[in-house]
Amino acid sequence: MKAKIFLVSLIAVSLLSGCIDHSSVEENAIIQMAGYDKGENKRIRGTVSIPQYEGSGEGSPATEVYLTASADGVKEVEEEIQKQSSKPISIGKLSVTLYSMELAEEGISDIIDILSRDPRISRNMFLGIVDGDTKDVIESKPSSSQESTSSRHLKGLIDTNTQYNFPKTNLHRFLYSYYAEGMDPFLPIIIPKDSTVELDGLAFFKGGAVVGTIPESKSFPFRMLKExxxxxxxxxxxxxxxxxxxxxxxxxxxxxxxxxxxxxxxxxxxxxxxxxxxxxxxxxxxxxxxxxxxxxxxxxxxxxxxxxxxxxxxxxxxxxxxxxxxxxxxxxxxxxxxxxxxxxxxxxxxxxxxxxxxxxxx
CATH class of the missing domain: 3.30.300.210 (Nutrient germinant receptor protein C, domain 3)
Structure with missing residues (x-):
């Protein structure tokens, strides 16, 4: 009887594993970083970075391809970017999403709602506010970076600094603060500086809009109060x-x-x-x-x-x-x-x- 149960379980696992959508770097355009700026005529301009591996896998040296499109909403931006790609777009490995300060001050409630509902997006993804254009940050990997792509550099930049002066942050924490009663979210501010980028402070939200900021020099005192x-x-x-x-x-x-x-x-x-x-x-x-x-x-x-x-x-x-x-x-x-x-x-x-x-x- 135990042998039969084991056999049935093995068959079930095999069938389920066959239903999993495997995204490979050879067959898909895997977006690892996305940024959104204010476009013309009240539209949103989205920019994504897609790594291109020279060898046969993610361990190989990589360069990046950048695609940009404008639309009325985030989902439409994704559709427009797909039109520029010869491979199916995949966002399952999206690790960093950026928003321009100009866009965030006007309000990004619609974008936040989409983030909270999209099952493809990891809750460990990092978010950030760019004082300037996210397109410029995404398309210019700092020469001082030890990482091969701008997405890896930005992910490492936020992750490392939240182990020091900056409070912990990711999509899960942001959404919890956004939807919780009696709590408001915040995100790190990223600025281009000379030939690199750096964390420059924190942006505080009221609802879906940025209403205040503090400089990097006050991030340590804030974190003391927070956690x-x-x-x-x-x-x-x-x-x-x-x-x-x-x-x-x-x-x-x-x-x-x-x-x-x-x-x-x-x-x-x-x-x-x-x-x-x-x-x-x-x-x-x-x-x-x-x-x-x-x-x-x-x-x-x-x-x-x-x-x-x-x-x-x-x-x-x-x-x-x-x-x-x-x-x-x-x-x-x-x-x-x-x-x-x-x-x-x-x-x-x-x-x-x-x-x-x-x-x-x-």
Missing amino acids: NFKRGMQKINFEGGTIMLDNIGSSVNYEMKGTVDDPEFDIKIDLKAEVNEMVGINREATPALAKEIEKASVDFFEKNADELIQMFKEKEIDPLGLGNFAKTRKRNFDLTKWKDNYSDLKVNVKINVEITEYGIFS
Whole structure:
């Protein structure tokens, strides 16, 4: 009996595997990166990168082909690009999608809706906002890149930096924040710079439109407010010189107090860091100096945290998800009333910094 069951199972697996759509680089035009800009007459201009492998597979050296088309919507852009390709277009391995700041500020709700419904797209895909044209970024692989294609370079750029100063982000996280009650999404900003591209800050959404940004220098303080993380560095001015802190562990905890009608938040952050560089500070490393650096660091981070929270209130956005946090912990929580009172929400940020080790003096 067991032998029969095994045989039937084996046949079923064989039949199912035969139904899987296998996309090969020889038979399909596999899009790995796409970008969308504002086109003429309220249209969308889409650009894609398709790797071309010289050998017989993805391990071979690769170049890229870039195709561009304009249409009224994202799906139509895909159709127009297909007309330019001699092979069937495949987006199953799309790893990076970019949107121009100009387009995102006008609103990309329709595009987000399509992303959330398309089963072909991986939820691990990275998204980004380009300060400029996405077409230029896609078509110009930085000469300094160690990757063979621009799509691999951009994927690596976002992935690596979200292990340091930038908060974690991908399509899954973006959609969760976009659709959740009491939470708003954000994406990294990418800029062309000289012969390369780099992450330059964060763009914050209200609904489907970008309504505010912060520079790269504030990404570390924002991440401290948002999530626990290790790694990352922050420069702090101190006594006419500068100190570089190397994060070895940052943890954040939210606590909600008060009533449903008049809530109050305490945000407590503990940061352990090493001083890996001091420039322009001619003082001997002593416990007293360590305490002074800790105090200066606390003042710096609390000031930045307060400024960020004030900006979020002014823009009426909640990238920290405080509303979502409150909704899950208070009965009869009224999200509409929360939004009405959000600008007056009391948020107390308390940061503790512990310097564990000194590094380089110069």
